Amino acid sequence: MPLLVMKFGGTSVADLARIRNAAAKVKREVERGYDVIVIVSAMSGKTNELVGWVGETSPLYDAREYDAVVSAGENVTAGLMALTLQEMDVPARSWQGWQVPINTTSAHSTARFVSIPRDNIDQKFAEGFSVAVVAGFQGVSPEGRITTLGRGGSDTTAVAFAAAFGAERCDIYTDVNGIYTTDPRITSKARKLAKISFEEMLELASLGAKVLQTRSVELAMRYKVRLRVLSSFEDTDETSGTLVCDEDEIMESKVVSGVAYSRDEAKMTLVTVEDRPGIAAAIFGPLADAGVNVDMIVQNISEKDYEGHVGAVTDMTFSCPVDQVARARHALEAAREAGTIKYDDLVVDVDAAKVSVVGIGMRSHAGVAARMFRALASEGVNIKVIATSEIKISVLIDRKYMELAVQALHDAFELDAAP
């Protein structure tokens, strides 16, 4: 029998009425002839409550106990979902991580999948059960302790089950109805994409379009799991939402698929750094140790007068989230005091934003960057930093121009028109 994985996030199972709504969607797929594995999150707010209790009890908590506590929310939803399905005459049972078992590493709170043996669940399908409701976000370690997978872990659970059971598709039900060319709150011209490639989705996710957790997309890409993002609050059919898939499945695509942004970026520049081998490591090592998420990095080399002699010096510029500026400054100043790096000045600009265009079409089309810069120039938007990858071009600009820039780029690449 063909098999689907359906995942419902916290807002989709926030109360009993919403669980019923989600269960009705599951029932429809069963009636279409599918066996279904349902992955559920905790009812929204529940995990945060548990995390809060743990933090208040023990600031430097034992991660094994943290996992034992915070996994409780998913167990509750799984049982309630199974009961709701049974009420609708759909043969269902709940599965906690250790019952499947979902074998993971012992890295508590950030565990990774080791294996998901199919035997137990397959046996229940063979006995006539149509639905296995699995508690997301959790697993069991080789030592028999409960583990959790970290933020967004239920998405990752869904993809892992789809891979393990060879599911036809993995449907991620959430509070948006798909992936858009850009944020509809910024331009009403934003258009829902019918399909998007894994690579593009990865770039969009890490850029702040927080619909799918990055790790789940990576996993889907690796195992070629077709992911569909769709709304749990709308009537949906097989054409709803956005399919995230291999680019081979996308027959026609534009050069650029979407415009992403990240609002609260800071730009930090170390002025007049000695240019020598290892200087980048000396700078970014301490930043990484301090937990600063450095994003774009630009280095300008010049000949300057440096500490009384003329030599190769450089200005090193990088971006990071605004709320990590203090931490970054502290790490850099400590490194200067320790003598591992030298610089004349540290210039910080906390009023930046990042805007990016993403598209697999860039690989085969030249001139995308020029078109982007032209569109920004024509609106008078100054570019502070540029960074590029194979399928993405990002610029750091003044935050006040962010919406304007997104709109201009959306127009310039004609994203409002269907491909």
Place this chain on the structure above:
Amino acid sequence: MPLLVMKFGGTSVADLARIRNAAAKVKREVERGYDVIVIVSAMSGKTNELVGWVGETSPLYDAREYDAVVSAGENVTAGLMALTLQEMDVPARSWQGWQVPINTTSAHSTARFVSIPRDNIDQKFAEGFSVAVVAGFQGVSPEGRITTLGRGGSDTTAVAFAAAFGAERCDIYTDVNGIYTTDPRITSKARKLAKISFEEMLELASLGAKVLQTRSVELAMRYKVRLRVLSSFEDTDETSGTLVCDEDEIMESKVVSGVAYSRDEAKMTLVTVEDRPGIAAAIFGPLADAGVNVDMIVQNISEKDYEGHVGAVTDMTFSCPVDQVARARHALEAAREAGTIKYDDLVVDVDAAKVSVVGIGMRSHAGVAARMFRALASEGVNIKVIATSEIKISVLIDRKYMELAVQALHDAFELDAAP
């Protein structure tokens, strides 16, 4: 190393501050040289919330899913308690039922213990852990599903662990500071008992002194587990609370140890029932099927004119909780319509209460009943029904005299004076 079991109920772990308070009591026992197994309930209100969700989702729920959901509360408390102990530098870890494992029958929601293997927890004690925090109320079935033990299950878990691990004592921390000769709200002369026998405690528990769950006392009696009931909201030492123990440990005891009562009783009388073999079964079978908890039963046989001929007839009187009267009436009338029983009339008195005196001393002392009836008569209290067991005498009286009767009996048996 000597071992203690300490059990904390829902009000004793209602929030993080109370969990800290409970943990401090555990730490004190560890410092005295004990290994400790801590059994925890869910934070008060949590289990009711979960039970409510299940009932709303599925009125005739699958008990396996019910158990999977309602066991979540204890898991949360167990993790939080372990973390709190760790913060106090006490080496502790949490255990969920399946991790121990607490093997039970498959009778979901009313499961019974099959075995509690010591290996896993003993190994942790050997590795230097001082405390095992075990989620109460739950276990795991032979099929690997989560089970629960029914109401008061955490008390039962505590006693079962004390038996399995040969604990020196099982301390039940609750919101009262011991077992009293009677309810202190009814007479200020009520006195806390230092010791009480298992048998007496069983009679007091089933009569409405709801401090300890009946099954846990039965289990303690069978395995000779010394139980201590004490308050989690007071400073306690080794002499606090009330010890529930084998009667051999109680050197001196009074004829009567306590006066119990049950306020909302109803008396139902079937008038002129044909007296024939099997008539009691024909009456009480349907009542049991309807879930009516019949308590006292009295039958008066007489010769009467019955349906036109003189024969042996009887009046059958029984008591049950007031809120079950409608159900009882319905069951009896259905049986009459079906022709399985015949009676002239059903007389219902919903204004009754039950008062009982309990004491192992009754076994060797005559005249207790006479003394009881005299005390009631001197206050003008009329007795409706009398029932006796080896260590208990109960009477059904008008509810309005209940407090008066309890006070009179407490005085008559001089329970305010120490033995």
